[in-house]
Amino acid sequence: xxxxxxxxxxxxxxxxxxxxxxxxxxxxxxxxxxxxxxxxxxxxxxxxxxxxxxxxxxxxxxxxxxxxxxxxxxxxxxxxxxxxxxxxxxxxxxxxxxxxxxxxxxxxxxxxxxxxxxxxxxxxxxxxxxxxxxxxxxxxxxxxxxxxxxxxxxxxxxxxxxxxxxxxxxxxxxxxxxxxxxxxxxxxxxxxxxxxxxxxxxxxxxxxxxxxxxxxxxxxxxxxxxxxxxxxxxxxxxxxxxxxxxxxxxxxxxxxxxxxxxxxxxxxxxxxxxxxxxxxxxxxxxxxxxxxxxxxxxxxxxxxxxxxxxxxxxxxxxxxxxxxxxxxxxxxxxxxxxxxxxxxxxxxxxxxxxxxxxxxxxxxxxxxxxxxxxxxxxxxxxxxxxxxxxxxxxxxxxxxxxxxxxxxxxxxxxxxxxxxxxxxxxxxxxxxxxxxxxxxxxxxxxxxxxxxxxxxxxxxxx
Amino acid sequence: xxxxxxxxxxxxxxxxxxxxxxxxxxxxxxxxxxxxxxxxxxxxxxxxxxxxxxxxxxxxxxxxxxxxxxxxxxxxxxxxxxxxxxxxxxxxxxxxxxxxxxxxxxxxxxxxxxxxxxxxxxxxxxxxxxxxxxxxxxxxxxxxxxxxxxxxxxxxxxxxxxxxxxxxxxxxxxxxxxxxxxxxxxxxxxxxxxxxxxxxxxxxxxxxxxxxxxxxxxxxxxxxxxxxxxxxxxxxxxxxxxxxxxxxxxxxxxxxxxxxxxxxxxxxxxxxxxxxxxxxxxxxxxxxxxxxxxxxxxxxxxxxxxxxxxxxxxxxxxxxxxxxxxxxxxxxxxxxxxxxxxxxxxxxxxxxxxxxxxxxxxxxxxxxxxxxxxxxxxxxxxxxxxxxxxxxxxxxxxxxxxxxxxxxxxxxxxxxxxxxxxxxxxxxxxxxxxxxxxxxxxxxxxxxxxxxxxxxxxxxxx
Numbered sequence: 051x052x053x054x055x056x057x058x059x060x061x062x063x064x065x066x067x068x069x070x071x072x073x074x075x076x077x078x079x080x081x082x083x084x085x086x087x088x089x090x091x092x093x094x095x096x097x098x099x100x101x102x103x104x105x106x107x108x109x110x111x112x113x114x115x116x117x118x119x120x121x122x123x124x125x126x127x128x129x130x131x132x133x134x135x136x137x138x139x140x141x142x143x144x145x146x147x148x149x150x151x152x153x154x155x156x157x158x159x160x161x162x163x164x165x166x167x168x169x170x171x172x173x174x175x176x177x178x179x180x181x182x183x184x185x186x187x188x189x190x191x192x193x194x195x196x197x198x199x200x201x202x203x204x205x206x207x208x209x210x211x212x213x214x215x216x217x218x219x220x221x222x223x224x225x226x227x228x229x230x231x232x233x234x235x236x237x238x239x240x241x242x243x244x245x246x247x248x249x250x251x252x253x254x255x256x257x258x259x260x261x262x263x264x265x266x267x268x269x270x271x272x273x274x275x276x277x278x279x280x281x282x283x284x285x286x287x288x289x290x291x292x293x294x295x296x297x298x299x300x301x302x303x304x305x306x307x308x309x310x311x312x313x314x315x316x317x318x319x320x321x322x323x324x325x326x327x328x329x330x331x332x333x334x335x336x337x338x339x340x341x342x343x344x345x346x347x348x349x350x351x352x353x354x355x356x357x358x359x360x361x362x363x364x365x366x367x368x369x370x371x372x373x374x375x376x377x378x379x380x381x382x383x384x385x386x387x388x389x390x391x392x393x394x395x396x397x398x399x400x401x402x403x404x405x406x407x408x409x410x411x412x413x414x415x416x417x418x419x420x421x422x423x424x425x426x427x428x429x430x431x432x433x434x435x436x437x438x439x440x441x442x443x444x445x446x447x448x449x450x451x452x453x454x455x456x457x458x459x460x461x462x463x464x465x466x467x468x469x470x471x472x473x474x475x476x477x478x479x480x481x482x483x484x485x486x487x488x489x490x491x492x493x494x495x496x497x498x499x500x501x502x503x504x505x506x507x508x509x510x511x512x
Numbered sequence: 513x514x515x516x517x518x519x520x521x522x523x524x525x526x527x528x529x530x531x532x533x534x535x536x537x538x539x540x541x542x543x544x545x546x547x548x549x550x551x552x553x554x555x556x557x558x559x560x561x562x563x564x565x566x567x568x569x570x571x572x573x574x575x576x577x578x579x580x581x582x583x584x585x586x587x588x589x590x591x592x593x594x595x596x597x598x599x600x601x602x603x604x605x606x607x608x609x610x611x612x613x614x615x616x617x618x619x620x621x622x623x624x625x626x627x628x629x630x631x632x633x634x635x636x637x638x639x640x641x642x643x644x645x646x647x648x649x650x651x652x653x654x655x656x657x658x659x660x661x662x663x664x665x666x667x668x669x670x671x672x673x674x675x676x677x678x679x680x681x682x683x684x685x686x687x688x689x690x691x692x693x694x695x696x697x698x699x700x701x702x703x704x705x706x707x708x709x710x711x712x713x714x715x716x717x718x719x720x721x722x723x724x725x726x727x728x729x730x731x732x733x734x735x736x737x738x739x740x741x742x743x744x745x746x747x748x749x750x751x752x753x754x755x756x757x758x759x760x761x762x763x764x765x766x767x768x769x770x771x772x773x774x775x776x777x778x779x780x781x782x783x784x785x786x787x788x789x790x791x792x793x794x795x796x797x798x799x800x801x802x803x804x805x806x807x808x809x810x811x812x813x814x815x816x817x818x819x820x821x822x823x824x825x826x827x828x829x830x831x832x833x834x835x836x837x838x839x840x841x842x843x844x845x846x847x848x849x850x851x852x853x854x855x856x857x858x859x860x861x862x863x864x865x866x867x868x869x870x871x872x873x874x875x876x877x878x879x880x881x882x883x884x885x886x887x888x889x890x891x892x893x894x895x896x897x898x899x900x901x902x903x904x905x906x907x908x909x910x911x912x913x914x915x916x917x918x919x920x921x922x923x924x925x926x927x928x929x930x931x932x933x934x935x936x937x938x939x940x941x942x943x944x945x946x947x948x949x950x951x952x953x954x955x956x957x958x959x960x961x962x963x964x965x966x967x968x969x970x971x972x973x974x
Contacts, residue, residue, distance in 0.1 A: 074688070075691060076688075079688075091598070117696055118691075120693055121686075125625040132591040136599050151617075156614065166548075166587055167592065186712035217585075224544065229537060230580045231582055231583055234579055249650075254586050255547075255588075256547065256585045345691040
């Protein structure tokens with residue numbers, strides 16, 4: 051383990067021209083960056099040169115929103131990160147993938163493959179996909195209930211970890227003289243029989259450098275936090291204030307401990323939107339310019355969708371309607387719904403003001419200021435039990451990460467808060483997390499009582 | 513179209529240490545090459561330097577056979593080729609993926625993504641996956657019938673092509689001043705309602721450089737050939753003799769014409785196993801050394817599995833049993849079953865001899881000889897209506913492709929039979945195939961009668 055407990059972690063949330071919805075309209079923006087390998091390679095290299103722990107891609111298996119609003123085509127994350135595995139050497143690569151719209155055998159295999167391709171740098175942001183549009187692409191008329199999605203996710207992780215453990219670490223002997231490549235008794239079927247899945251195994255990829263990809267999660271609902279306490283090793287979260295970050299941090303660490311886990315092995319990474327200027331005034335001007343570029347017609351439709359109400363009921367210069375649905379009625383992204391409604395009411399925002407804030411950071415905290423101010427705020431969060439590190443979501447890319455890497459990271463490094471060189475090799479090592487122990491037994495023999503079954507020699511010729 | 517009709521095509525079938533099952537036991541072999549990005553990058557670069565049209569990866573979503581026999585872990589092909597997209601610039605990248613064990617939305621998206629990542633170099637080898645082991649990883653007790661798999665494959669292609677056409681080529685306008693990124697009326701739901709699939713669409717990836725990946729197919733059963741005549745643009749096939757290759761070639765071209773297609777737009781690529789020596793004797797010695805390294809215990813078990821009989825019934829120095837099942841009883845890889853049985857009977861082979869031939873080329877034709885002899889045989893096939901090009905399956909890698917690239921390719925180039933430089937940019941251009949026309953109408957407007965529906969602005973926030 052090479053982690054320095056006094057150092058924080060940094061992840062770059064990749065998002066073509068930036069997280070601000072109007073960022074693509076700036077003169078500097080490449081409006082085709084979302085479909086460009088070169089644009090993503092550049093962002094990953096800037097982050098790697100700055101010694102970031104990881105880069106991350108969000109995802110949903112559906113076209114989302116009005117395609118006029120901003121670049122909306124999204125390359126599939128595991129493939130895009132496989133391409134970045136070949137273009138980088140140290141930085142971690144975290145892909146979002148849905149447990150509701152994949153089969154565990156296929157997805158466990160893709161992450162094991164990404165882990166090999168990257169030499170142990172794969173991470174999986176586990177989502178259950180709150181979206182009727184996604185459901186409609188997979189044979190369903192509407193999405194499964196929130197609870198059903200989390201039940202499936204739990205069993206999906208159970209199957210996935212069994213598959214990742216289906217080869218012992220010492221299975222491959224590659225004995226040319228004896229003509230034995232792998233020891234048949236060290237590769238096991240899993241014979242999973244559950245509510246959602248029936249999977250024989252074994253996986254057709256041996257145990258990978260990290261054994262499991264880094265397991266990341268981002269839901270903040272009750273179901274989401276319980277799932278995270280059981281499975282997640284890193285958490286992305288949207289917390290608009292320091293106090294809310296502190297409460298969330300304490301809550302998740304407590305839940306992890308209650309689940310019998312080491313709370314240091316669950317890394318809390320709030321999302322922040324840095325808007326950096328040489329002066330505070332310059333930073334604020336960039337912020338304001340971006341908000342001016344937001345096209346309200348798209349944003350109002352989107353907000354109405356999230357709130358599950360008729361767009362006609364939203365007036366730009368009025369407050370939100372009083373009679374919104376309860377969170378309990380929302381089968382979608384519960385925690386996001388509540389965050390938006392609470393925020394609007396707490397700050398007494400008009401629809402126009404709310405849209406401006408959502409367009410910039412989508413509920414994440416915006417840090418607007420000079421590099422020193424941004425670094426101070428980061429340290430304040432880190433020193434006060436609100437974060438183990440940050441999910442950096444620049445409003446504008448690539449300039450936002452260039453500025454952060456060139457001006458904020460050196461301040462954090464001078465203060466001893468961030469690494470100046472990678473110490474470990476794998477993504478788990480960057481985050482100070484252990485390589486999972488094989489649940490079927492480690493090298494040195496499997497006891498007869500474990501009911502291990504040989505891999506069957508079935509299957510069609512390749 | 514940059515194709516020269518007088519030139520043949522070459523694909524390299526990537527297979528870690530080589531197609532011969534004992535190749536990993538040679539002193540030169542890296543027995544971990546199957547899990548190594550660097551090993552695959554090297555093979556792809558050798559093929560690209562030799563101006564090959566493409567590289568190709570086979571696949572089945574299951575562990576297959578005894579893991580002792582040879583390196584059996586397989587990285588997922590679309591991810592591995594995404595990594596190779598970042599490591600190469602011209603060569604085509606063809607991944608095998610199953611229509612039986614994927615969802616069309618996910619897979620269509622992965623291939624569209626690979627096409628973007630590679631700048632138009634993606635190909636899809638469409639398989640229905642003949643394997644009970646695979647079925648057992650996806651909730652089934654046994655694989656669906658051969659016919660059911662092909663019916664699903666046909667509808668899978670229908671859904672996939674609709675998804676690839678769900679964005680018009682002129683959908684993206686990226687108008688920063690107007691704040692319109694894509695024209696909403698040029699992105700369409702597909703609302704597919706079929707026997708196997710219900711998919712709303714649109715795809716969340718715009719129409720890619722090639723529109724569709726190159727569509728490749730390899731089944732040679734009746735169902736397989738009919739499917740190929742309808743959908744395939746290139747065909748990999750195992751034909752042990754010139755005459756069988758000629759018959760297959762004529763049959764497929766005839767079927768394509770009968771289906772209303774241009775027979776020149778279906779490229780026939782028989783697999784060949786070149787075993788090259790400076791002299792014929794040297795080539796034969798390499799061949800013999802490899803066969804000596806085959807471990808019969810694995811090979812007999814495998815052959816019995818393919819023939820659906822008890823391994824006890826196979827004796828190394830006897831012929832195959834007389835009472836084998838009919839092809840009609842085989843729900844697996846029908847064409848492969850028939851090829852093996854016919855071959856053993858035609859050449860009156862013992863089990864040991866049959867295993868040697870299968871271990872080397874798995875039913876593909878082995879061309880053993882000097883570079884000149886191999887080039888002559890290739891030209892003979894090409895000149896006599898047996899092939900449009902070849903799927904090169906070196907018995908040993910990387911040395912087999914190094915020798916082929918260094919010694920056979922220059923002879924073909926001198927004879928004007930093979931390109932000396934890439935002329936086109938995309939994989940379709942390498943093979944002389946057109947970019948598909950959008951079935952929902954091309955740029956310039958959609959007629960009202962086509963029933964085009966707007967994309968709905970539904971879905972949860974990202």
